[in-house]
Amino acid sequence: MLRKAVCGILLILLFMVMFLSAINIKPAKAEWTGTVYIRVDGSIDPPDAPIITYDNVTYTLTDNITSSGDGIIVERDNIIIDGAGYTLKGVGDFEFKGVKLSDITNVTIKNMKIKSFENGIFINCSWKCKIIWNYIKNNKNAIWLQNSYNNTIAKNIVTENNGYSLILDNSSKNKIQENNITRNNGIRLSNSSNNLISGNYIAYNWFGIYLRDSSSDNIIEYNNIKANENWGIVVYSSSNVIIKNNVSDHQGYFPIYSLGLSGSNNTVSGNTIMNNSVGLTIGGNNNTITENKIKLNAGSGITVGGNFNTIFQNIIEDNSGEGISLISSSHNNTISQNIVRSNRLHGIHLGPGYDNSLLLNFVENNRIGIGLYYSSSNNNISRNTVVNSWCGICLSDSSNNNNISMNRIAYNDYGIYLRSSLDNKIYHNNFINNTQQVYDSSRDDPNISPSINIWDDGYPSGGNYWDDHSGVDYYSGPYQNETGSDGIGDTPYVIDEYNVDRYPLMGPFNSFNTSVGCSVDVISNSTIEDFKYFKSNSTIVTHISNMTANQTAGFCRLTIPHELVLPPYIVKVNGTEVEYETIYENYTEGISIIYFAYEHPRLEIMVMPEFPSATTLTLLMLTILTATILFKNKRKTKAQQIPKFPRTAQHADKS
Numbered sequence: 001m002l003r004k005a006v007c008g009i010l011l012i013l014l015f016m017v018m019f020l021s022a023i024n025i026k027p028a029k030a031e032w033t034g035t036v037y038i039r040v041d042g043s044i045d046p047p048d049a050p051i052i053t054y055d056n057v058t059y060t061l062t063d064n065i066t067s068s069g070d071g072i073i074v075e076r077d078n079i080i081i082d083g084a085g086y087t088l089k090g091v092g093d094f095e096f097k098g099v100k101l102s103d104i105t106n107v108t109i110k111n112m113k114i115k116s117f118e119n120g121i122f123i124n125c126s127w128k129c130k131i132i133w134n135y136i137k138n139n140k141n142a143i144w145l146q147n148s149y150n151n152t153i154a155k156n157i158v159t160e161n162n163g164y165s166l167i168l169d170n171s172s173k174n175k176i177q178e179n180n181i182t183r184n185n186g187i188r189l190s191n192s193s194n195n196l197i198s199g200n201y202i203a204y205n206w207f208g209i210y211l212r213d214s215s216s217d218n219i220i221e222y223n224n225i226k227a228n229e230n231w232g233i234v235v236y237s238s239s240n241v242i243i244k245n246n247v248s249d250h251q252g253y254f255p256i257y258s259l260g261l262s263g264s265n266n267t268v269s270g271n272t273i274m275n276n277s278v279g280l281t282i283g284g285n286n287n288t289i290t291e292n293k294i295k296l297n298a299g300s301g302i303t304v305g306g307n308f309n310t311i312f313q314n315i316i317e318d319n320s321g322e323g324i325s326l327i328s329s330s331h332n333n334t335i336s337q338n339i340v341r342s343n344r345l346h347g348i349h350l351g352p353g354y355d356n357s358l359l360l361n362f363v364e365n366n367r368i369g370i371g372l373y374y375s376s377s378n379n380n381i382s383r384n385t386v387v388n389s390w391c392g393i394c395l396s397d398s399s400n401n402n403n404i405s406m407n408r409i410a411y412n413d414y415g416i417y418l419r420s421s422l423d424n425k426i427y428h429n430n431f432i433n434n435t436q437q438v439y440d441s442s443r444d445d446p447n448i449s450p451s452i453n454i455w456d457d458g459y460p461s462g463g464n465y466w467d468d469h470s471g472v473d474y475y476s477g478p479y480q481n482e483t484g485s486d487g488i489g490d491t492p493y494v495i496d497e498y499n500v501d502r503y504p505l506m507g508p509f510n511s512f513n514t515s516v517g518c519s520v521d522v523i524s525n526s527t528i529e530d531f532k533y534f535k536s537n538s539t540i541v542t543h544i545s546n547m548t549a550n551q552t553a554g555f556c557r558l559t560i561p562h563e564l565v566l567p568p569y570i571v572k573v574n575g576t577e578v579e580y581e582t583i584y585e586n587y588t589e590g591i592s593i594i595y596f597a598y599e600h601p602r603l604e605i606m607v608m609p610e611f612p613s614a615t616t617l618t619l620l621m622l623t624i625l626t627a628t629i630l631f632k633n634k635r636k637t638k639a640q641q642i643p644k645f646p647r648t649a650q651h652a653d654k655s
Contacts, residue, residue, distance in 0.1 A: 033066045040075045050086075061086040061112070071098045071117065077105040083112025083134065090116040094140040097122040101129060109134060119144045120162070123151060131156060138162065142184065145171040154178050165205070168192040168215075181205065186228065189215040198222050207231035208248070211238045216263070220246065225258075227251045232258040232276065239263045239284075245270040258297070261287055264306075268292060273301075279319065282306050289314060300325045301343065304333055312336040322346045323366060326353040334359070341365050347389070350376040350399075357382070364388050369412065372399040372421075379403070383511070387411045392434065395421035395451070405429065405457075406511055414439045418451035427457040428521075430465045430508045437466060438495045455493075455501035460584040460593055462488050462523070463501035465508045469493050473506045476583065486583050486595055487523045487557035507555070514564060521559035525551075526600070538565045540607040546600035555597045556605065557583065562590040565609050572606040573598045 037045040042056030050063035058080045064087045065071060071088045072081065081099070088098050098117040099109055101124070108130040114120040120139040121131055129151045136142040142162040143153060146169045154177040158165040162184040166176060171192045178199045181187065186208045187197060195218045202208045203226040210231065211218060215238045225232045225248040232248040235241050241263065248258045248271060258276035259268065262283040271292045273279045279294040279301045289311045294301040301316040305328040316323040316338060323340035326333060329352050336359040340347040347366035348358060351373035358381045363369040369386035371394040372379065378401050385408045386392040392412040393404060396419040404426045409415045415434035416426070419441040431437045442448040456463030459478040471489035476482045480490045493504040507525035514520065514533040522528060526544040533540050546554065560569075571580045571594070580596035598605075 031064055031066050033068070035067050035069045036065065036072045038072070038074050038076050038079065038081070042076055042079075051081075058082060060084050061088075064089065066091070067096070068093075070096045070100050071114070073097075073100045074104055074107055077107065079106075080108040080110070081112070082110055085111055085113070087113040087115065089114075090118075090139075092116045092138075094118040098136075098139065100124075101126045104129065108132065113137075114142075115139060122146075123148045127151060130154070135159075136162065141165075141167055143167070145169070145174060147171060149173045151175070152177070156180070159183055164188055168195060171195070176200065186210065188212070189218065191215060193217045195219075196221075200224070201226075203227050205229070207234070209233045210236070211241060212236040214238055216240050218242075220244075222246065225249075231260065232273075234260045235266055236260075236262045239265045241266045243268045243271065247272045248274070248276070250275045263287075273297070278303055278321075279316075282309055285309065295319065297321070300349075301340075303327060304330050307331050307333065309333045310336075312338065315339045317341045317343065319343045320345075322349040323363075325349040325351070326356060327351060329353065331355045333357070336360050338362070339364075343367075346371045347386070349373070350379060352376045354378050356380070359383055361385070367391075368394050368417075369409075370394070371396070372402060373397045375399060377401045382406050384408070385410075390414070391417040393417070395419070395424060397421070400424065406509060408432070409434065417441070418453070420448055421451045422453065424453045425457070426453055426455050427461070427463050428505075428509045428511075430467075432465075432467045432508075437468065438499065440496060440499070443496070450496075450498045452498045455495065455499060456503045459488070459503055460486065462503040462505050462509075463493070465505040465523075466493050466501070469504050471504060471506075476581075484581055484595075485555065485597070486581070487555060507557075516564065518561040518563050520561070520564065523557040524555060526554040526556070526603075529602075533564060538609050540565060540605075542605050543602065544605060545602040551600055553597065553599050555595065557593065557595045558607065559591055559593045560607070562587070562592065565607060566611075567592045568610040569594065570606075570608050570610050571596055572608075573603050575604070575606075 032050045036049040036051060039045055044051050050061060051059050052062055053059045060082045061084050066089045068091045090096055095118055098114040098120045100122050101107055104126040106128040110132045113135045115138045118140045120136040120142045122144050123129060124146045126148045127150045131153045132155050134156045136158045137160040139162045141164045142158040144167045148171045150173050152175045157180045159182045164185045165181040166187045168189045172194045174195045176197045181202045183204050186202050186205045188210045190213045192215045197220045200223045202223060205228045207230045208225040208228045217240045220243045223246045225246060227250050258273045258279050260281040264284045264286045266287045269290045273294045274296045276297045278299045279297040282304045284306045285308045287309045290313050292314045294316045295318045297319045300321040301319040302324045304326045307330060322345050323343040324335060331354045334357045338361045340361060341364040343366045346368045347363035348370045352375050354377045356379045361384045363384060363386045365388045368391045369389040374397045376399040381404045383406045387410045389412045391414045392409040394417040399421045400423050402424045405428045407429045409429055410432035413435045415431045415437040417439050440451050442450045469489060471491045473485045473489055475490050476484050476486035487506050489504040489506055493501040505523050507523050510522045510528055511519050512531040527547050529543045531542045571578050578596055580594045583595050584593040
């Protein structure tokens with residue numbers, strides 16, 4: 001009985017607890033729904049909206065807002081709307097705006113979550129507004145600026161299924177900084193200029209940054225553009241855009257372009273561009289591409305389809321296609337001082353191209369160092385180093401009338417490969433340790449006509465240095481029958497029956513620039529360790545050493561512009577004057593070529609004018625004049641300091 005009584009009491013208590021709990025259950029609070037207006041006078045309409053203000057300046061959300069129309073419409077200038085972490089949400093039919101600013105000045109929208117609108121934030125004809133620290137997702141477009149300027153879009157998270165993250169139409173002088181933009185379309189500018197896009201993280205989008213329709217004079221800098229599926233940065237029909245110090249690493253997504261230019265007068269500098277289909281594509285004119293690192297792209301590093309572009313001091317390596325490729329008859333481009341190495345196909349490829357300059361590039365370990373194809377003509381290929389390739393320089397398919405000079409072509413299977421290419425002028429190059437210095441494909445294919453080219457610059461300028469040339473140098477002159485050495489071999493270097501270097505050089509060719517813009521050409525069988533020109537006294541100083549351990553004698557042949565040092569000369573080796581031979585002297589051309597020999601090992605060579613130049617003579621005369629004046633002044637001062645003694649009686653009598 002007692003057990004039944006206890007159980008009954010417990011059962012009654014359980015029912016009482018359940019009943020009381022049921023009484024205390026409150027209905028769920030309904031989320032506020034509607035459109036909020038912040039009126040010109042500062043009032044909130046409707047007044048029951050979950051927004052509060054105490055000063056008509058700062059407006060703070062106190063709850064989430066759901067709207068089947070526009071979310072918040074701002075009619076008042078100079079205010080701050082603080083979302084306080086609450087959510088402004090549309091119903092997903094993408095016809096309305098989350099926050100709408102039209103003809104508004106100096107409004108800040110911050111700390112708000114915005115989703116499911118046509119435009120998360122829409123700014124029209126407004127200026128000096130700030131959109132900061134917001135979280136925007138699942139809108140057709142996250143932020144849209146139209147006819148607006150001097151606004152700041154900063155530190156927002158724009159993610160997940162927005163159409164465009166940010167659109168600027170006819171909007172200028174805006175700042176887009178330090179936003180996190182992921183899994184959408186990226187940033188698009190149309191007819192929008194003088195904007196700054198800086199420090200943004202733009203990743204896993206359909207594209208990164210897209211400028212079109214005369215969006216000129218914009219700056220795109222310090223952005224991290226990563227793993228976008230289509231484009232990294234594209235500049236279309238826009239000019240004077242500066243793209244600098246961005247990292248565009250698509251991590252194997254291989255978009256069409258990491259960076260594409262079709263406008264003119266743009267500058268691309270200091271960027272890292274990697275892991276794309278094509279690193280950088282240039283379709284416009286007068287663009288400058290400098291100091292970029294472009295590597296590990298599935299296609300070419302740089303592809304140029306425009307004219308008058310400058311590509312210099314870039315590092316282009318480990319691309320699966322070409323390092324640099326000029327296509328579509330590109331002309332008058334300058335490619336200089338680049339490091340182009342370890343690309344699977346060509347280091348630098350022209351096909352076709354004309355009137356381009358390839359200068360001072362270091363081209364290493366590509367399949368073909370420099371290749372000219374499909375009637376590439378009148379190009380200047382000069383002062384490049386082309387090493388460790390299957391072919392150093394390839395001329396094919398009627399690539400005629402090119403100038404190839406002052407290059408170092410070394411350690412290649414073929415130094416130069418020729419196929420049906422004529423009248424190229426090839427001189428002052430150094431051919432060193434190539435398996436075969438020159439190969440003409442007509443040797444093995446009777447259907448191919450021989451390539452007949454020019455292999456020297458006449459006498460006394462000379463031809464090329466061939467490290468396998470076994471000739472001697474006892475004579476000089478155009479026919480090499482005059483007594484005395486001149487740095488040119490006495491017998492020609494025969495490539496084949498059609499191609500002969502008539503004046504092979506007896507030492508490698510070097511050319512040294514000076515501070516006054518002129519260069520001094522040096523042919524020597526010694527190692528030139530440094531080269532200096534002193535303008536103050538018109539003197540050339542260089543240090544040399546023996547090229548091999550057992551070398552006991554050497555020679556130097558210098559081509560000296562008269563603008564640098566006027567003849568006749570004094571030549572000193574380790575301070576001792578030595579005799580030299582004048583190979584050539586022409587006052588109309590303003591050059592002298594001199595030749596002298598010496599014994600090794602390390603030496604200092606000095607070349608100076610025998611008579612001082614007008615400048616030196618003037619300085620000398622001024623120095624003498626100054627010294628004379630000082631000397632006279634010193635004597636006069638001394639005379640003034642001698643004491644005057646009184647006349648004595650004896651003196652007076654004599655007087």
